[in-house]
Amino acid sequence: MDNRKYNIYFHTHTVSGIIICVLLYVMFFAGSFAFFKDDLAAWQKNSSLVANRPTTQRNFNELLDSLGRHHTLRGRNMEFFLNKNGASAYVSMLGSNDSLVAKEAKALALAKAKAQPAGEKGKRGRGRGRGGNDDAAYFSYDFTHKKELDYERGYDMGEFLYRLHFLAPLNAIRLPIPLGAPFGYLLAGVVSFIFLFALLTGLLLHWDKMVSNFFTFRPWAKWKTVWTDLHTALGVIQFPFQFLFAVTGIVLIVNSVLLAPFTKFAYKGDDAQLQSDLYHTDATTYAYTYTPLPTAFDLNRLLAQVEGKWAHSQVTRVFIRNFQDANMHVIVLAAPAADASFSGMGKLVYRVRDQQILHETAPTAPSSYVDKVRAVLYHLHFGDFGGRPLRVMYFVLGLMGCVVIISGILIWLVARDKNSTPARERVFNFWTANIFLGICLSMLPVTAFTMIVLLFLKAPGQSDIYHWYFYSWLALGGYFIARRNIALTNRQTLLLSAILCFLLPVLDGVVRHNWFWNTFAAGQFDLLFIDLLFLSLSALSALALVRVSQRKGITDPPKLAVASGR
């Protein structure tokens, strides 16, 4: 490779990397924990999904009955989105196709809105009876405890870290000009694309020496060499994993970059057709007949039949059209288990009146090319095709990504800490690295701390998690930035992580009697897993801390001229 190209790759890699490093670290860190989203949720709610699963009955009839107590259901379209964990669903109840019912509902909703103080209207969020001009409802339903949960109160640490990993909390920032996507998602998409660019330049940069550098690790050399070796070796090992996440991440968060022009040109603006091509959405409308359904309808029985027919698959979506009308239809969609068929989508259209199946595709039937691409995309990004061992592997690779990012920041700083660099630039470089590392390294202790706090709060919701997590992050990050000592930031975050990650399972035992042996005996393996996960993180932090202290004697950490200055 000629010198010119090498230096261009080098520079573009450095600049793109340093621009995104903090946000990318947040995305990798939170995203790694998000692989255990359900386990974190179960841990926080102290209600094991694993232990409850065998006894949880998904009683849809009861759910419909309870909805019917507050709403006239006749003629409505309803949609159930079933969660993978099998214990809960998002329920969306749309307006009625019966003009009489719709009119009544509208009048009722209007009267309700009038009775309410004007200020409260906007705050209702995603709860029941959202302030529109009909009484459509969107909520989450827990089959185990048979209760509705509105979004704010159903919020948990798993959801929080999952949403943090695509920067959803930043959606609160409103853009002065609309760009087609909320700010947080847009930013996450831009970061993912720059990440893809940094990966390519990084790979090309090391292309000539890939093999020799891969086997180079000099742990006893000076720090800069250690970081460089770490960055290169881990970066190369991880390249396929990170590349996969960069590409699938872009597709999952800002695919409108591609979809919008495709809708406009290749689909001539027919968005419904594109959605149906990609996601099997069904825009078919079934005529409303204003004649009541002559027979009784049992949704549980229908779903049990479908599940019996389609082994090795899971019902994911259930759509009801024209509820209780003579022309009532039910559409059931199911995803195959990854080991039965990697891709595919089962679909069944059922006419209730004469119990006729109008259309049936089995989940394990040969699937289309689009289905295959989508399956690769989703399975690879969510790591949901190999059970817990695979997710643990993904988690470890994800945290290794964090190490690559941190070592990258350190190389960037140390490479510029020379006498030939102007003093002003060196001060700037030091502060940049100081701030970046203060933010990044305090994430692990803050996560453990917030989860410990949640043990002591009664029914914590979204705002509690936001407050405890972001304020403690601000405080700890601010403290480390003010100390202006990167080595100290490293040591103290390791110490805090070791202590807090150890306290988490211990306090879980003290406060809730969820000692390791108790959760093990009760078969609450998801709760046990989170306790063990944090225990291992504590041990790792302690080990790293010991190693760092031992090394102090061998070679002193780099003395940064500006660090000790004003």
Place this chain on the structure above:
Amino acid sequence: MPANKKYLTTSPWLRFSKIMAGAVGGYAVMLSLHLLLTTVFPRENVLATAFFTGYILWAFLLLWAFVAKNVWKVWLTYISLALLFAVPYFLMQPV
């Protein structure tokens, strides 16, 4: 050591031009190429393929804008490629 400045662009305008050529021009080339492919292959298959090829191609086109010796050559290449792909696509559309 940081990259040797000798090989890097020093003019901020030239750098901006490179970023724009790579980002906007690269996007135009990527999109028009995939649109042209829809005239041969089923559109939903091209779209699904573009989920992977589109973004990767775009990233490479962005990189080439930095590597090329002359940014005007990049602009020229990207504009002509985009036209080369887009013109037959729009000509083949039924009116």
